[in-house]
Amino acid sequence: MEKNVILSLKNVSKTFPxxxxxxxxxxxxxxxVNDVSFDVYEGETFSIVGESGCGKSTTGRLIxxxxxxxxxxxxxxxxxxxxxxxxxxxxxxxxxxxxFQDPAGSxxxxxxxxxxxxxxxxxxxxxxxxxxxxxxxNLLKIVGLSDKHASRYPHEFSGGQKQRIGIARALTxxxxxxxxxxPISALDVSIQAQVLNLLHKLQEEYKLTYVFISHDLSVVEMxxxxxxxxxxxxxxxxxxxxxxxxxxxxxxxxxxxxxxxxVDADDRTERIHLTGEVPSPSDPPxxxxxxxxxxxxxxICSKEIPQLKEIEKxxxxxxxxxx
Ligand code: SF4
Numbered sequence: 487m488e489k490n491v492i493l494s495l496k497n498v499s500k501t502f503p504x505x506x507x508x509x510x511x512x513x514x515x516x517x518x519v520n521d522v523s524f525d526v527y528e529g530e531t532f533s534i535v536g537e538s539g540c541g542k543s544t545t546g547r548l549i550x551x552x553x554x555x556x557x558x559x560x561x562x563x564x565x566x567x568x569x570x571x572x573x574x575x576x577x578x579x580x581x582x583x584x585x586f587q588d589p590a591g592s593x594x595x596x597x598x599x600x601x602x603x604x605x606x607x608x609x610x611x612x613x614x615x616x617x618x619x620x621x622x623x624n625l626l627k628i629v630g631l632s633d634k635h636a637s638r639y640p641h642e643f644s645g646g647q648k649q650r651i652g653i654a655r656a657l658t659x660x661x662x663x664x665x666x667x668x669p670i671s672a673l674d675v676s677i678q679a680q681v682l683n684l685l686h687k688l689q690e691e692y693k694l695t696y697v698f699i700s701h702d703l704s705v706v707e708m709x710x711x712x713x714x715x716x717x718x719x720x721x722x723x724x725x726x727x728x729x730x731x732x733x734x735x736x737x738x739x740x741x742x743x744x745x746x747x748x749v750d751a752d753d754r755t756e757r758i759h760l761t762g763e764v765p766s767p768s769d770p771p772x773x774x775x776x777x778x779x780x781x782x783x784x785x786i787c788s789k790e791i792p793q794l795k796e797i798e799k800x801x802x803x804x805x806x807x808x809x
Pocket of ligand 1: 736737738774775776777778780781782783784787792804805806807
């Protein structure tokens with residue numbers, strides 16, 4: 487059956503100016519996102535994974551229109567949204583909500599939980615106070631809290647509970663797409679699995695599509711249908727989860743996967759130790775962005791940027807070894 491594309495990024499790039507000349511002009515640009523393209527299908531969890539600074543969170547913010555790309559297109563539910571105004575974005579934002587990494591920082595400390603959860607309803611609907619209260623109480627139950635929590639303030643909750651409030655707030659207006667940016671990385675390990683299970687349960691219940699952003703390949707393995715691996719602002723590999731974990735093609739993906747601790751001795755592979763630092767995104771290397779650390783680099787790698795190419799159905803890789 488043909489799957490419906492809900493979100494599509496086409497050659498999206500974003501730079502940020504840094505430093506200033508005497509005339510006030512930027513002296514350098516950080517190349518945060520480079521020529522990124524991918525599709526996200528309705529009802530799936532599409533994860534973006536990579537080390538800190540690889541551009542995954544910037545990609546999430548570009549999708550959510552918190553940032554505007556320098557070039558490229560972002561299509562959501564059949565509409566190109568990358569350069570529309572905030573006014574035009576308002577009704578669309580109802581269908582696209584975000585869960586942030588820092589649950590404490592993303593909740594206004596002066597608002598009660600009930601106010602925090604009902605705020606999107608005030609912005610996007612004309613529901614009565616009674617209708618809103620009903621939705622808030624229902625959502626509190628769904629995320630594992632209760633109506634007695636409604637009148638409390640964020641500081642009265644643990645990190646895991648705050649993230650549950652953030653999730654409830656994201657779901658208030660029945661979105662189709664939820665962008666979850668490192669939603670469990672600030673939580674205790676014991677709480678992480680609970681929040682992941684909650685996200686999974688809500689996906690089935692609300693028919694949600696997730697863009698899940700994480701640096702942690704063990705977490706991504708638990709929740710994803712398909713995965714994009716990013717390095718220095720580029721997508722270097724995209725594949726369905728099983729394919730990526732079983733037959734990674736890009737040397738960077740191989741190195742990331744080899745670093746995951748395995749309990750079962752049969753699953754252990756030899757760890758690939760990458761040498762060298764991740765280059766600065768304000769001074770990226772020529773050719774393949776990974777060539778300065780790649781154990782398989784050859785002559786062409788420092789000269790030409792490899793293009794993302796489909797090697798088998800659904801499995802894309804940007805590496806000269808497969809061009
Ligand atoms: Fe390594 Fe070359 Fe492939 Fe880049 S293109 S990942 S440097 S082999």
